[in-house]
Amino acid sequence: MAGDIILETRGLTKEFKGFVAVNKVDLKVRRGTIHALIGPNGAGKTTFFNLLTKFLPPTAGQILYDGEDITTEKPAQTARRGIIRSFQISAVFPHLTLLENVRIGLQRSMGNSFHFWKSEAVLGTLDAKAMALLESVDLGAFARTVTVELPYGRKRALEIATTLAMEPELMLLDEPTAGMGHEDVDRVKALIRKVSAGRTILMVEHNMSVVSGISDTITVLQRGAVLAEGPYAEVSKDPGVMEAYMGTAH
Amino acid sequence: MDNRTRVLYVALLVAGLAAPAVVYPIFLMKALCFALFASAFNLLVGFTGLLSFGHAMFLGTAGYICGHAVKVMGFPTEAGILAGVAVSALLGYLVGSLAIRRQGIYFAMITLAFSQMLYFIYLQAPFTGGEDGLQSIPRGKFLGLVNLEDDIAMYYFTFAIVLFGFWTIYRTVHSPFGQVLKAIRENEARALSLGYDVDKYKLLAFVLSAALSGLAGATKALVFKFETLTDVHWHMSGEVVLMTLLGGMGTILGPTVGAFIVVTLQNYLSALEGWVNVITGVIFIICVLAFRRGVVGEIAAFLKKA
Ligand SMILES: Nc1ncnc2c1ncn2[C@@H]1O[C@H](COP(=O)(O)OP(=O)(O)OP(=O)(O)O)[C@@H](O)[C@H]1O
Ligand SMILES: [Mg+2]
Numbered sequence: 001m002a003g004d005i006i007l008e009t010r011g012l013t014k015e016f017k018g019f020v021a022v023n024k025v026d027l028k029v030r031r032g033t034i035h036a037l038i039g040p041n042g043a044g045k046t047t048f049f050n051l052l053t054k055f056l057p058p059t060a061g062q063i064l065y066d067g068e069d070i071t072t073e074k075p076a077q078t079a080r081r082g083i084i085r086s087f088q089i090s091a092v093f094p095h096l097t098l099l100e101n102v103r104i105g106l107q108r109s110m111g112n113s114f115h116f117w118k119s120e121a122v123l124g125t126l127d128a129k130a131m132a133l134l135e136s137v138d139l140g141a142f143a144r145t146v147t148v149e150l151p152y153g154r155k156r157a158l159e160i161a162t163t164l165a166m167e168p169e170l171m172l173l174d175e176p177t178a179g180m181g182h183e184d185v186d187r188v189k190a191l192i193r194k195v196s197a198g199r200t201i202l203m204v205e206h207n208m209s210v211v212s213g214i215s216d217t218i219t220v221l222q223r224g225a226v227l228a229e230g231p232y233a234e235v236s237k238d239p240g241v242m243e244a245y246m247g248t249a250h
Numbered sequence: 251m252d253n254r255t256r257v258l259y260v261a262l263l264v265a266g267l268a269a270p271a272v273v274y275p276i277f278l279m280k281a282l283c284f285a286l287f288a289s290a291f292n293l294l295v296g297f298t299g300l301l302s303f304g305h306a307m308f309l310g311t312a313g314y315i316c317g318h319a320v321k322v323m324g325f326p327t328e329a330g331i332l333a334g335v336a337v338s339a340l341l342g343y344l345v346g347s348l349a350i351r352r353q354g355i356y357f358a359m360i361t362l363a364f365s366q367m368l369y370f371i372y373l374q375a376p377f378t379g380g381e382d383g384l385q386s387i388p389r390g391k392f393l394g395l396v397n398l399e400d401d402i403a404m405y406y407f408t409f410a411i412v413l414f415g416f417w418t419i420y421r422t423v424h425s426p427f428g429q430v431l432k433a434i435r436e437n438e439a440r441a442l443s444l445g446y447d448v449d450k451y452k453l454l455a456f457v458l459s460a461a462l463s464g465l466a467g468a469t470k471a472l473v474f475k476f477e478t479l480t481d482v483h484w485h486m487s488g489e490v491v492l493m494t495l496l497g498g499m500g501t502i503l504g505p506t507v508g509a510f511i512v513v514t515l516q517n518y519l520s521a522l523e524g525w526v527n528v529i530t531g532v533i534f535i536i537c538v539l540a541f542r543r544g545v546v547g548e549i550a551a552f553l554k555k556a
Contacts, residue, residue, distance in 0.1 A: 087439065
């Protein structure tokens with residue numbers, strides 16, 4: 001079961017009323033690596049993530065996880081396999097505290113999520129673990145803060161802490177540094193590298209310094225199809241990629 | 251719960267116990283039943299983020315079932331109430347299963363459609379008494395001992411039931427389940443991506459809300475000793491939205507405050523007949539524009555700042 005390839009797509013395709021957003025994508029993500037998915041705006045990166053996490057049904061093709069076909073699973077089922085995504089726009093629970101946010105990630109495995117007759121005090125047993133996760137992303141000091149009050153960069157860090165609470169095997173990060181200042185970008189970059197230990201990361205990222213710095217493999221998507229694939233040094237010299245990135249490359 | 255809140259709850263409890271000495275018990279019981287109904291509704295709209303526009307069906311169904319059970323089938327009072335609650339819960343399960351797959355306005359439309367359908371069924375069905383309603387429902391005896399035909403006894407019986415209903419809602423909101431509901435309300439896609447089958451959580455919230463609305467409806471039928479189509483009419487579904495928004499959606503006490511305001515207005519303005527609706531409508535518009543968080547929501551926000 002624990003083969004080299006954790007995630008594979010075969011001919012994965014998504015059409016929106018005749019418009020092909022994802023076009024016969026064959027992708028293999030190797031276990032334990034950081035794999036970046038890049039491409040111009042509208043290339044189909046987020047749609048591809050939506051297919052992987054079952055937020056959208058594919059028009060054609062297959063998704064295999066650990067060699068098992070999971071194409072027709074429901075989103076929550078896939079999440080429980082350990083494939084946890086983040087979103088392009090920050091995805092926190094704004095009116096819960098940071099601690100409560102992380103606890104939502106931890107709570108499901110406790111098996112009491114339907115218990116409406118119990119006091120929420122029983123969730124207190126998760127606090128220590130939640131605190132440790134918050135510490136790991138430098139947010140320990142804000143545990144009791146209501147999340148809306150946090151600056152954007154910190155919200156993204158919180159999201160990573162919540163995602164980690166699920167002990168994901170495969171983390172899908174959609175533009176984790178989008179809209180951040182330099183300092184935050186560096187912090188999140190270091191954080192991704194840190195949390196990649198023992199797990200696999202597939203991330204969409206526009207910031208080339210992040211992509212070149214931490215990813216093992218890069219797949220370039222253009223108009224829904226794979227344009228190039230390989231390590232940064234190789235991909236960045238690809239003439240097709242250079243053309244596609246004219247003006248947007250750093 | 252902080253100390254200030256605890257003191258407030260104790261004060262309200264004492265006020266509730268003493269109230270029938272000062273205020274007409276039937277009026278109090280009516281307000282309490284609506285307070286429970288609005289609180290049950292709020293569990294769904296305020297704490298889960300689902301706006302139902304057909305909640306009258308749960309109020310009315312339980313009223314008819316309870317009334318029919320005690321009057322025609324000779325059920326003891328408690329069993330009649332339980333029967334009403336059970337049928338409303340079941341109805342909640344059926345309607346909920348179909349409605350929660352839809353979002354926002356579509357969800358509201360489906361609940362409205364079901365309640366309209368039930369309205370016409372109840373209009374035709376023989377056991378409801380049609381336009382005349384189900385009359386002279388006996389209140390029976392509590393545990394076969396205390397005669398509930400006495401308004402004061404009935405008041406304390408109602409008070410206990412409504413307190414139980416409130417406690418259930420409070421527990422639910424502050425439970426592990428309630429925590430997940432809040433997460434779903436805040437960011438449904440994220441909750442889904444964390445492995446929660448959000449539809450199942452919404453369905454349980456819907457069933458709980460329907461059952462508690464049924465508890466209010468069954469009790470109300472016994473209080474008034476009759477049940478009519480008014481309770482399943484869409485006006486009633488609108489009224490509960492009004493009470494909840496007026497008092498403060500998503501607050502624990504808001505719907506109760508809203509229910510008392512609306513019932514009081516209806517009581518004092520009843521001489522004005524049709525104008526009651528116009529006046530409550532105007533008050534509603536003013537409140538929505540001026541205090542968006544509702545009466546309780548605004549007070550809470552003010553205290554937080556102070
Ligand atoms: N639900 C939808 N219905 C119709 N078209 C859609 C839908 N979702 C995405 N698209 C289209 O599919 C294409 C790919 O969109 P997608 O969001 O996947 O791009 P992206 O690579 O994530 O872009 P960005 O870098 O801007 O985030 C776009 O042209 C978009 O307009
Ligand atoms: Mg995108």
